[in-house]
Amino acid sequence: MLDILIKNTELITNDESKPLIKDGYIGIKDGCIDFISDSLPENVKAREVIDGKNKIAMPGLVNAHSHSAMTLMRNYADDIALEKWLFDNIFPVEAKLTDKDVYWGTMLGISEMLKSGITAFADMYMFMDEVARAVTETGIKANLCKSPVQFFEDGQLKRLDKSQGTIDYYNSYHNSANGRIKVFVEIHSVYMFNENTLRNAAQLAKQLNTGIHIHLLETLSEVESSKKDYDMTSIEICRETGVLDVPVMAAHCVHLTDGDLRIMKEKRASVVHNPTSNLKLGSGIARVPEMMDMGINVCLGTDGAASNNNLNMFEEMNLAAILHKGVAMNPQLMKAQDVLKMGTVNGARAIGFDDTGILSKGMKADIILVDTDKPHFYPKNNPMSMIVYSAQAADVDTVIVDGNVLVKKREFIHIDEERIKFEVDTLSKRLLGRQP
Structure with a gap:
């Protein structure tokens, strides 16, 4: 039967x-x-x-890079460069977030993803226990990562190394929800960490026998800051500190040098292409066709709804397919079959689910x-x-x-969509200063 x-x-x-x-x-x-x-x-x-x-x-589609609770900031602070968007607009709102906010924002993100055919996603954010709770309740699959560096405390931007919290999170949630949750270590970026915390995070991932989810070379500003802070590229400092010695999901990777590409291939890192977010924030266009020709595992992500402004993987596939044809003036690049794999099986492998992404027995x-x-x-x-x-x-x-x-x-079947929309609309009025 x-x-x-x-x-x-x-x-x-x-x-x-x-x-x-x-x-x-x-x-x-x-x-x-x-x-x-x-x-x-x-x-x-x-x-x-x-x-x-x-x-x-x-x-099912796999969204390999998202911040699902950022649905709370959808259609807020648009048309702004990434650094100003992040530091002057997003971080001040995030400093006010509570666990309740993140739970309902994640529930909204998951409901949007499920209705658009996403069966698994990768998420990095805060109050990650609430993200795990939402994943468990809704039945979706997820790779959730926990940062050993806490950026906010008492509403202030700080950098506190709390590795034990990451260990506890891994022990609590990795392979939980009947195996629907995988846990990686989060490194937000090389510009939010430093050489010591990069090494500590890499060592932590090795200790837990898990992977790392990181933003890498999203903007030209990061290129300059890496050169200033480390006298090397972000990819090179990740290699130097051991970050690339474990499975890595590297989001964006817009501004990679030829040497960076060779390192990513050698280390078998997965690149998560986020075409809509990168274009909307004016960050640039990743060298995806070259990565694919080199055999690098390239998958797709939406990023957060604050910089997209939706979680629609069909849009990401369509844009990934046509964007690079236009840039290279070559209609034979990015064939539909390859892009479809980026949005499914490539993403599944990157986020740690080797038993999905292909329709076959078993x-x-x-x-x-x-x-x-x-x-x-x-x-x-x-x-x-x-x-x-x-x-x-x-x-x-x-x-x-x-x-x-x-x-x-x-x-x-089981999700109360109307309740989610009501809760999120109420919470966003406080967070964004909207009048009731």
């Missing part, structure tokens, strides 16, 4: 042996894919049957169904092109994580 049978659906599998199935079936049992087939096996029974007619079934059943019975999909020529160039977040019909249906016919 299967838990779920998905029938009559078109499949994008990410499986090299059979990447597309025109009219297929997916059997789900005990949270995993029991079979993928272009014909229905005999005597199959299931507790729930989902008709996939006029839909594409594909691996893999976790993290699956979304995209409704293609809409004018902007017709005529239905190429499924991968349809997803990367035509699909919208609102086209996601069904979301399944670990074999559990979380969204069905665009409605949440």
Whole structure:
């Protein structure tokens, strides 16, 4: 007896042996894919049957870099350079955040991500116990990281090394929620840390046998500050201090030198491309095609909703696909199939989930169904092109994580969306000085 049978659906599998199935079936049992087939096996029974007619079934999207609670600052402090945006606008609001704020902001972010087909995300922020609570309650997967350096205390910007808190967080949450949570060490950036705290964080990650999530070379200002502070690039100081000796998710990586690229390849670091955020903040355009040609694992992220201003991975895939073609004046760059992998299996590997991102027997059943019975999909020529160039977040019909249906016919099964919107709207009035 299967838990779920998905029938009559078109499949994008990410499986090299059979990447597309025109009219297929997916059997789900005990949270995993029991079979993928272009014909229905005999005597199959299931507790729930989902008709996939006029839909594409594909691996869930992976948002490999976000700050989910920053939904609280959506559409606030726009059209400002990153340093002024961060230090003069965002940090003062973040200094006022409470654990309640972060919980509800994260719940809003998760609800937005799930409805747009994201089944796993990576998050770095504050009050990370509340982020773990939200992940546990909603059923999504997440890589959560905890910083050994605390930046705020009593509303003031400070830098306090509290490594034991990171150890306790790892011990409490790594592989919790039935394995849906992974924990990495957070290094916000080389300009917010120093050489000593970089070394300590790297050693901590080694001690815990885990990875690191870090912002790297997002702006030209960071290029200059790294040269001034360390007399080397941010990538070089990370190599020097041991940061790159563990699995690393490096967000942005806009301003890498040729030498930096070689180091990233040698150290097998994953790069998280955030095209919308980088363009909106005027940070620049990462050398993604070169990274991919070198074999660097490149995935995609939305960044926070304060600099995007949404958590829509379909937009990120579309922009990643067309941006680099235009810059290089080469329409053959960034093919749809490769970009789709950036948004799914590449991200899954980067955030520590090796058993998802591909639809094949034995893999976790993290699956979304995209409704293609809409004018902007017709005529239905190429499924991968349809997803990367035509699909919208609102086209996601069904979301399944670990074999559990979380969204069905665009409605949440267990999440109270109206309560979340009410709580967030109330909290943002205090945080941003809006009048009730």
